[in-house]
Amino acid sequence: AQKITQTQPGMFVQEKEAVTLDCTYDTSDPSYGLFWYKQPSSGEMIFLIYQGSYDQQNATEGRYSLNFQKARKSANLVISASQLGDSAMYFCAMKDTGNQFYFGTGTSLTVIP
Amino acid sequence: ETGVTQTPRHLVMGMTNKKSLKCEQHLGHNAMYWYKQSAKKPLELMFVYNFKEQTENNSVPSRFSPECPNSSHLFLHLHTLQPEDSALYLCASSQGTPLEQYFGPGTRLTVT
Numbered sequence: 001a002q003k004i005t006q007t008q009p010g011m012f013v014q015e016k017e018a019v020t021l022d023c024t025y026d027t028s029d030p031s032y033g034l035f036w037y038k039q040p041s042s043g044e045m046i047f048l049i050y051q052g053s054y055d056q057q058n059a060t061e062g063r064y065s066l067n068f069q070k071a072r073k074s075a076n077l078v079i080s081a082s083q084l085g086d087s088a089m090y091f092c093a094m095k096d097t098g099n100q101f102y103f104g105t106g107t108s109l110t111v112i113p
Numbered sequence: 114e115t116g117v118t119q120t121p122r123h124l125v126m127g128m129t130n131k132k133s134l135k136c137e138q139h140l141g142h143n144a145m146y147w148y149k150q151s152a153k154k155p156l157e158l159m160f161v162y163n164f165k166e167q168t169e170n171n172s173v174p175s176r177f178s179p180e181c182p183n184s185s186h187l188f189l190h191l192h193t194l195q196p197e198d199s200a201l202y203l204c205a206s207s208q209g210t211p212l213e214q215y216f217g218p219g220t221r222l223t224v225t
Contacts, residue, residue, distance in 0.1 A: 004155065035214075037216075042218060043201060043203075043218050044216055044217065044218040044219065045203060045205070045216035046216070047215065047216075050213055093156075100158065100169070101146075101158050101214070102155070103155045104155055105153065105154065106155075
């Protein structure tokens with residue numbers, strides 16, 4: 001079974017608007033971490049934000065916030081005030097116990113001027 | 114240099130060739146990773162090294178052979194590859210209990 005599911009292969013957003021990228025995960029471990037990465041066309045994966053399973057508050061990093069709903073096993077990324085440079089692939093990932101990292105198939109975000 | 118670097122950035126090789134991918138991190142991290150990224154598939158974790166010791170090998174074919182001589186350098190030796198091995202190979206590093214990983218720019222490998 002897939003550990004990380006990203007159901008949106010492609011998304012469009014108007015510049016300066018907010019956008020939500022969906023991510024659901026599957027694990028029975030009580031302790032896990034959730035990550036979002038951005039991959040521009042240059043190929044490098046850039047870490048954006050992290051949420052621990054025991055964190056009470058949603059993580060925020062500048063214009064990025066993670067909408068963590070533990071009971072629903074979802075960890076959606078919200079990008080506020082979209083910029084043209086936000087156009088990229090976005091990957092949700094999870095690390096559970098052990099050294100295993102699981103990535104989703106990604107969402108391609110295009111910001112429209 | 115800062116961050117994680119990978120060389121070469123692009124590689125084309127025949128199925129009978131032997132080549133190596135190199136990764137170097139300048140972040141003082143003690144864990145390093147190799148990932149394979151194929152089109153329309155999730156990133157696949159191949160190997161993990163902690164303090165130069167291999168801790169994970171996710172059923173990777175033996176035609177891929179990793180080497181970690183020290184905490185800053187990681188190699189992926191390639192031999193008798195198949196066309197389906199064509200992909201972007203990403204190296205990453207992290208510090209201690211892995212929180213975020215820092216990725217290199219990747220090597221785009223094409224096997225002909």
